[in-house]
Every structure is written in structure tokens, then in C-alpha cells.
Amino acid sequence: MSSNTDFILAVEDLTVSFDGFKAVDSLNLYIDKQELRVIIGPNGAGKTTVLDLICGRTKATTGSIKFKNQELTKMAEHQIVRSGVGRKFQTPSIYDNLTVFENLEISFPRGRGVFSALAFRRTGDVIDRIHQVAEEIFLSEHLDQEAGLLSHGQKQWLEIGMLLMQDPELLMLDEPVAGMSTRERDQTAELLKRIAQNRSILIIEHDMEFVKKIAHKVTVLHLGKVLAEGTMDEVQNNEKVVEVYLGH
Ligand code: ADP
Ligand code: MG
16 A cells, blocks of 8 residues: 555545444445546435545544545645645635636735735736636636626636636545536536546536436445446446445
């Protein structure tokens, strides 16, 4: 386990117990560079907890999480962010009273906190990056709009954009299309496939139509363990998966 790997993320024998209940149970998970991986599974399977463990919000009971061969289980949340892991939560955490531009601006790694970031001179490279990201997240026309006035889907994209400002090598998203319209879902699929071209992405998602659009490899989690792993076709035709998840 001390050996180096080519995987961007290598999770080995990861376990977390909450009062004796193993929400994640001896989990192994390997993500390649530039891979887009989808995790599916029934409610309570431990999906969100896996992301909590990777981003350092929850501490592992045992096991190892290596990101670019760095052990994350020993690092604090902010160190993990700085090492290149971005995490999007289910509810967008954007600043409603700031414009789209300002939300992106404060997410640029040079600024720490809202006030220091706004006081920071708007240098050319920051502005270029904001425009580039705004284009990627379909919000170029909305840069001067207050974020609170965006649609639900646009708020989700803005939060993805705020993560992209930090240029993470691994981006993790928890149910990013929940509550989105069909058109917004299609656009999000397009967005994620595009941004996966130069980073690794780990997505938890329930919407199987959406998963089909984006998935290369799918991991099915059940009772904190990997129940199955493979292409969408393989997973959909797996008897155990149909029994515990897709059959319902
Ligand atoms: P999923 O995202 O797959 O629906 P979660 O990872 O949220 O599942 O939860 C997995 C299990 O762990 C659930 O039974 C949940 O109640 C439990 N759990 C998650 N976080 C905690 C916690 N901080 N303390 C106690 N139990 C937790
Ligand atoms: Mg969850």
C-alpha cells in the first residue's frame, strides 16, 4: 500500500464507523487521470460519505485515500482543497447578493475570504479566467446579474464554475442535476464531458438517463461496499444491481 500508483485517486480498504455502524466498509476505488466516474446506489449506500471522506470533512476509521500519491486521510480540509480536490455539495453555496462575476472572482485561489478577494485588484489574468469559466458554465450573458436571481440550474452551474476557478485536478459532485429541467440536464452533461477532458471527475447521481449520457465507468455502492463496477451496460445487466437498486 505504500507503493506509488498512476491513479489520480486510490482508495484502499477505507472504512468509517458511526457508533459501530459502517457507513463505508472496506472500500476500494481507483480513479484514472482524466476519468469521469459515476457512483450510483440506493439511499444510505454511503455515497455522500465517500465524498466526505475524500474531501476531509469526515475522518476515516481505517484505510487509505491517496490523491496523486499523497495520503489525504492525514490532511485537513483546506489542505486537501489546495492539493487539487474540489467538492460540490448538493445545495449550492453561492453568494446570492454578489453578481456572477463576483462569485467567480472570490473563488480565484488568490483571494481568501469575500472581503480580501473583493479588495484585490482585478488583474487581467483573473478577468480572463472569469470570462473563460463563465463561457464554460453557460453564464457569459449573466456576469453582471445577482446570483440570487439565477434559475436553480444556473446556480448549480455557477457553483461548478466557482470550483473550476480553482482548477481542481479532481472534481467531485453530489447529485448535480437534481431539480434541473431536461434542457439543463442535457447542458450539464455536455459541460461535465467537456471539463472532464483535462481533469478527473467523480459524480454521484440518481438520474439514470443522465448517467447514461455521461458515464464511462459506473461504480455501484451498496452497504458501504462496491457491489458492481463496469460500463453502464454491464452494471444494468448485473443481477445483484437490478435486485438492490435498478429493479425498484
Ligand atoms: P447516500 O449518500 O448513499 O444516500 P450517506 O453516505 O449519506 O448515503 O449515508 C450512509 C449511511 O451513513 C446512512 O445510513 C447515514 O444515516 C449514515 N451516516 C452518514 N453520515 C453520518 C454521520 N455523520 N453520523 C452518523 N451516521 C451517518
Ligand atoms: Mg447522498
